[in-house]
Amino acid sequence: MTTAQPSSQTACAAAPSVAEVEASCRLPVLFLAFSGAAWLCAGAVLALLASIQLYQPTFMEGCPWVTYGRLRPAAVNALAYGFALQTSFALALWLIARLGRVELAAPLGLTIAAKFWNIAVTVGVFGILAGDATGFDLLEFPLYAALPIFASYACLAAWALVTLHQRTERELYVSLWFVVAALLWFPWILSTAQGLLLGWQVPGVVQAIVAGWFGNNLLQIVLTSFALAVLFYFVPKTVNRPLANPGLARAGFWLLLLLGGWGGLAQLAAVPAWIPAVSGAANVLVIVPVLALLVSLWQTADGKIAEAWKDNATFRFLLVAAILLLGVTLRTAVFGGHWTQFTFFATARTDIVLLGVFGLAALGALHHIVPRLTTGDDELPSSGLADVAFWAALLGVLFVGIGFSLAGFAQAGVNADAGKAFLKDGVVGIAGQLKLVTVGYGALALAALAFLANFGLAVRRCCAACCGGAR
Amino acid sequence: MRYGPILGAGALFSLACSWAALVMAPQLQLGALAPAPIPNSSDVHPALRPGLAAQGAEVYRSLGCYQCHTRQVRQKRLLFGARLNAVGSNANTVSLELPGSGKTNLVNLDLLIALAKARPDLGIAKVTVPPPLLADTNVVAALGQFTANLALLQHADDKAGIVRPTSGPTVNDVAGRRPAEILVKVGPEAAERAVKLLTDSGAKAELVIYNLGPDIERGWGARRSVARDFVNDTPVLLGSLRVGPDLASLGTRAPEKFAAPWKFAGTNTAAELEHRLLIHLYNPRLLAKDSTCPSATYLFDKQKPEVRYAGEPLVVSKELPPVFPKHNARALVAYLLTQRNDVSLPEAPTPAVAAAPAGSNAPAKP
Numbered sequence: 001m002t003t004a005q006p007s008s009q010t011a012c013a014a015a016p017s018v019a020e021v022e023a024s025c026r027l028p029v030l031f032l033a034f035s036g037a038a039w040l041c042a043g044a045v046l047a048l049l050a051s052i053q054l055y056q057p058t059f060m061e062g063c064p065w066v067t068y069g070r071l072r073p074a075a076v077n078a079l080a081y082g083f084a085l086q087t088s089f090a091l092a093l094w095l096i097a098r099l100g101r102v103e104l105a106a107p108l109g110l111t112i113a114a115k116f117w118n119i120a121v122t123v124g125v126f127g128i129l130a131g132d133a134t135g136f137d138l139l140e141f142p143l144y145a146a147l148p149i150f151a152s153y154a155c156l157a158a159w160a161l162v163t164l165h166q167r168t169e170r171e172l173y174v175s176l177w178f179v180v181a182a183l184l185w186f187p188w189i190l191s192t193a194q195g196l197l198l199g200w201q202v203p204g205v206v207q208a209i210v211a212g213w214f215g216n217n218l219l220q221i222v223l224t225s226f227a228l229a230v231l232f233y234f235v236p237k238t239v240n241r242p243l244a245n246p247g248l249a250r251a252g253f254w255l256l257l258l259l260g261g262w263g264g265l266a267q268l269a270a271v272p273a274w275i276p277a278v279s280g281a282a283n284v285l286v287i288v289p290v291l292a293l294l295v296s297l298w299q300t301a302d303g304k305i306a307e308a309w310k311d312n313a314t315f316r317f318l319l320v321a322a323i324l325l326l327g328v329t330l331r332t333a334v335f336g337g338h339w340t341q342f343t344f345f346a347t348a349r350t351d352i353v354l355l356g357v358f359g360l361a362a363l364g365a366l367h368h369i370v371p372r373l374t375t376g377d378d379e380l381p382s383s384g385l386a387d388v389a390f391w392a393a394l395l396g397v398l399f400v401g402i403g404f405s406l407a408g409f410a411q412a413g414v415n416a417d418a419g420k421a422f423l424k425d426g427v428v429g430i431a432g433q434l435k436l437v438t439v440g441y442g443a444l445a446l447a448a449l450a451f452l453a454n455f456g457l458a459v460r461r462c463c464a465a466c467c468g469g470a471r
Numbered sequence: 472m473r474y475g476p477i478l479g480a481g482a483l484f485s486l487a488c489s490w491a492a493l494v495m496a497p498q499l500q501l502g503a504l505a506p507a508p509i510p511n512s513s514d515v516h517p518a519l520r521p522g523l524a525a526q527g528a529e530v531y532r533s534l535g536c537y538q539c540h541t542r543q544v545r546q547k548r549l550l551f552g553a554r555l556n557a558v559g560s561n562a563n564t565v566s567l568e569l570p571g572s573g574k575t576n577l578v579n580l581d582l583l584i585a586l587a588k589a590r591p592d593l594g595i596a597k598v599t600v601p602p603p604l605l606a607d608t609n610v611v612a613a614l615g616q617f618t619a620n621l622a623l624l625q626h627a628d629d630k631a632g633i634v635r636p637t638s639g640p641t642v643n644d645v646a647g648r649r650p651a652e653i654l655v656k657v658g659p660e661a662a663e664r665a666v667k668l669l670t671d672s673g674a675k676a677e678l679v680i681y682n683l684g685p686d687i688e689r690g691w692g693a694r695r696s697v698a699r700d701f702v703n704d705t706p707v708l709l710g711s712l713r714v715g716p717d718l719a720s721l722g723t724r725a726p727e728k729f730a731a732p733w734k735f736a737g738t739n740t741a742a743e744l745e746h747r748l749l750i751h752l753y754n755p756r757l758l759a760k761d762s763t764c765p766s767a768t769y770l771f772d773k774q775k776p777e778v779r780y781a782g783e784p785l786v787v788s789k790e791l792p793p794v795f796p797k798h799n800a801r802a803l804v805a806y807l808l809t810q811r812n813d814v815s816l817p818e819a820p821t822p823a824v825a826a827a828p829a830g831s832n833a834p835a836k837p
Contacts, residue, residue: 067535188483205709206498254481265493278492342711
């Protein structure tokens with residue numbers, strides 16, 4: 001732990017012990033982690049059912065609640081709000097408490113806010129299935145779910161920032177930069193987007209621009225920041241070295257904030273041409289901060305990667321997440337423009353960032369955090385289940401990402417050539433790639449189940465240790 | 472870094488930059504966009520949707536049609552051309568028919584020279600005049616002028632290194648049929664020069680435009696979609712994925728451009744298209760065997776409903792019993808029929824031949 005806390009000597013004398021910090025985290029973080037993983041499973045199943053309909057249109061037909069147009073947004077929003085954001089709160093609370101050496105403020109209040117968040121997400125998913133989706137990507141929750149989401153987020157973030165303010169370790173480590181930036185970024189983009197789309201209702205295509213801006217910020221800044229926070233916490237910790245080149249990390253952090261928010265609109269067609277042009281340039285420029293951050297991590301772990309891969313379940317997840325971050329940035333920069341417009345290529349980006357970059361980093365972190373908070377060990381009880389979770393998640397993300405990307409390329413070829421038959425080549429012709437996606441979502445659901453089973457084992461062992469004597 | 476507030480302020484500044492550029496600036500540019508008047512009519516585009524179609528937009532959103540269909544036509548290039556509409560006349564126009572023959576065969580000699588200048592790839596033939604006409608001094612003067620112009624043209628050709636073919640079509644043939652496409656799919660300068668040459672010679676010529684791109688070739692629209700097409704839409708469901716065809720101009724699409732092409736049987740094309748779209752909603756695979764669009768059978772009643780205006784039953788096919796479209800099905804189809812982008816806008820013109828019929832949201836005649 002000392003390696004990730006560069007200036008522990010400045011810590012206040014009144015700093016709580018690690019055990020006290022972890023005790024304060026137990027309830028809210030475990031609740032958020034468990035609900036997040038459960039939503040990952042539920043969202044993956046919804047996405048799986050939706051993906052089958054893409055090549056098997058008679059599957060589950062005849063019921064409007066489960067038609068593709070509702071299942072797919074329900075799945076994506078369940079994954080974004082139920083899994084990704086919820087899990088990121090667990091990670092944020094844990095990182096603030098551990099790195100700030102402070103007990104969480106109002107653990108019970110945080111748990112209640114998290115409960116309300118889950119209720120709101122459930123209401124939102126059912127609202128989409130009932131046909132109340134707003135029609136904006138990643139913002140499909142109807143207003144009656146979107147407002148409670150914002151309210152519970154405000155409570156969660158406020159208590160998280162109060163905790164940060166009370167920290168005894170005054171120096172802010174890199175991970176906390178990302179956590180603070182993401183915690184502040186999210187309410188700003190959410191309130192802007194909800195205000196302009198559902199409240200004030202800006203006219204015409206400006207709505208699509210605002211929605212695209214929100215979606216990109218959510219993926220590129222908020223979720224990527226949480227993933228990077230996890231990477232910067234666990235990589236130095238696992239290899240037991242201080243972070244190499246913090247200056248590079250600092251430059252990368254600020255550049256990511258400055259450039260990351262400009263992408264995401266490169267694929268809009270019916271807008272003034274400067275908007276996709278600016279976004280396309282930003283998609284390329286954002287390679288610089290991503291490279292800077294990853295180089296800083298690589299320099300830290302260099303030489304110990306193979307060893308850490310073998311010994312540490314968390315590190316495996318993180319390594320793949322880091323590679324995927326580089327991969328998704330490059331592929332968006334190179335192919336993310338006009339050519340792949342209106343294809344599954346953009347869908348692939350959402351899924352890789354949600355489930356790959358963030359999802360794998362978060363699952364990896366939870367494989368360390370959950371045992372710390374339950375059994376007090378550094379690893380979950382069943383290493384077999386941890387392996388299943390890792391390989392299933394890895395294959396799931398690869399299948400979904402590759403399947404959607406290849407389908408996107410095939411569609412792009414058809415879109416660019418009017419001589420090709422749209423239905424035969426561009427719709428029926430991509431069934432093979434989409435079947436890969438279905439398998440991928442199945443694997444992701446399996447990974448979530450394996451993690452949840454391991455989670456259950458850890459909780460059971462913890463309970464047996466506490467009250468086993470009474471029985 | 473020790474101070475959280477500095478971090479927060481830096482993040483706020485970064486976000487404010489991207490907000491100003493990608494939220495504020497587009498709103499300033501597009502926020503005041505208004506429907507444009509349609510030339511030669513009192514209507515505007517886009518027109519407000521009638522009530523049923525407005526309800527259909529809600530069905531479109533609610534069922535998530537936008538998850539698979541875009542409503543944005545893309546255009547790769549805009550090219551130009553010159554079209555000759557009438558020969559016109561001036562002092563150098565001669566009739567090659569004998570007076571009293573009852574026929575007229577006017578030849579605008581200046582136009583021939585202008586055409587030759589606009590089309591260096593075509594030859595130019597001498598004009599032969601029936602001998603009795605040579606007594607007419609006007610004809611003689613015009614022919615003299617023409618011969619002098621031909622010599623000048625020859626001189627200019629030699630200077631520019633242009634060698635005109637001696638056989639094949641000549642500008643004289645081109646001038647003989649109207650409307651004649653003089654230049655097709657060229658840059659704006661060449662087209663404008665040709666139009667100026669032709670109009671200077673007294674002919675009636677116009678600049679024509681060619682919207683090009685795979686979407687337009689597929690018949691999905693007459694021009695690209697622009698921000699103005701959506702000023703009345705809330706929420707604006709542009710769509711970002713094409714698992715189904717683009718719907719931006721579904722209401723005016725030619726029947727042969729559908730995934731399952733067909734031909735209009737009668738003159739009431741709007742009703743035929745509506746019928747076709749209702750069948751598509753009921754079961755897309757009745758029309759296009761391979762379609763992966765989910766069927767919306769829940770928008771139809773099997774039995775005649777107990778309401779006053781049940782509407783006509785829908786005969787879906789010969790084997791199946793007729794069904795009764797619910798209100799939502801009719802609304803969705805009404806919404807789809809309002810999808811059109813054939814109206815010329817200043818920022819996105821359409822070719823003149825495809826001019827929109829003035830009037831309502833009814834689909835244009837194909």
